[in-house]
Amino acid sequence: ETGVTQTPRHLVMGMTNKKSLKCEQHLGHNAMYWYKQSAKKPLELMFVYNFKEQTENNSVPSRFSPECPNSSHLFLHLHTLQPEDSALYLCASSRQGGLHNGETQYFGPGTRLLVL
Amino acid sequence: QQPVQSPQAVILREGEDAVINCSSSKALYSVHWYRQKHGEAPVFLMILLKGGEQKGHEKISASFNEKKQQSSLYLTASQLSYSGTYFCGTEMSATDSWGKFQFGAGTQVVVTP
Numbered sequence: 001e002t003g004v005t006q007t008p009r010h011l012v013m014g015m016t017n018k019k020s021l022k023c024e025q026h027l028g029h030n031a032m033y034w035y036k037q038s039a040k041k042p043l044e045l046m047f048v049y050n051f052k053e054q055t056e057n058n059s060v061p062s063r064f065s066p067e068c069p070n071s072s073h074l075f076l077h078l079h080t081l082q083p084e085d086s087a088l089y090l091c092a093s094s095r096q097g098g099l100h101n102g103e104t105q106y107f108g109p110g111t112r113l114l115v116l
Numbered sequence: 117q118q119p120v121q122s123p124q125a126v127i128l129r130e131g132e133d134a135v136i137n138c139s140s141s142k143a144l145y146s147v148h149w150y151r152q153k154h155g156e157a158p159v160f161l162m163i164l165l166k167g168g169e170q171k172g173h174e175k176i177s178a179s180f181n182e183k184k185q186q187s188s189l190y191l192t193a194s195q196l197s198y199s200g201t202y203f204c205g206t207e208m209s210a211t212d213s214w215g216k217f218q219f220g221a222g223t224q225v226v227v228t229p
Contacts, residue, residue: 002157002159004157040221041221042118042203042218042219042220042221042222043158043203043205043219044219045217045218045219090157090158103163104148104160104163105148105160106160107150107157107158107159108157109156109157110157
């Protein structure tokens, strides 16, 4: 138990559906991250939020839309996804968004997404 | 720019040692090591911030050679609980990629009785 929770844990959706992934951290951290983990590929950093502000978007397609209403919650809104978007989506948090200062990230259990 | 890990996989008997390497083509500010067990989230092991620094986590230790832009993770007297996929994450310090953080593809470790 890392103090980072994600819901749902599993999600199956059609390409025309709209769904949202939720992440919540109970660690008092100020930075939150979305990662995509596909089979046999490295963890891909998608978005970074520091103090509710988006500070990094690694060329993620617009069909993925993040939202960070406060430092404890992070959402990933999904619409018109493609089958190749099927993956494990991991949320993480760190104290102050200082990966640049060698901060530890605490990961949630992930949402396993299947796009049909 | 993604760090390169080697080997891709290693099988050990309990009690044996192994080394996992992580190399970057860019100058590094820090190296992070995580372990992910099947079906679970990655879990932090250690961060190395200074060149030449060595850190340890139980019988797992790591070194960081800033000049060679690489880090090595040492699994000593491996235990069954060490099984999992080990990822290095590197933060770059080069001017054109300062602060960029990326994970390697991972090294799968299987420890057998």
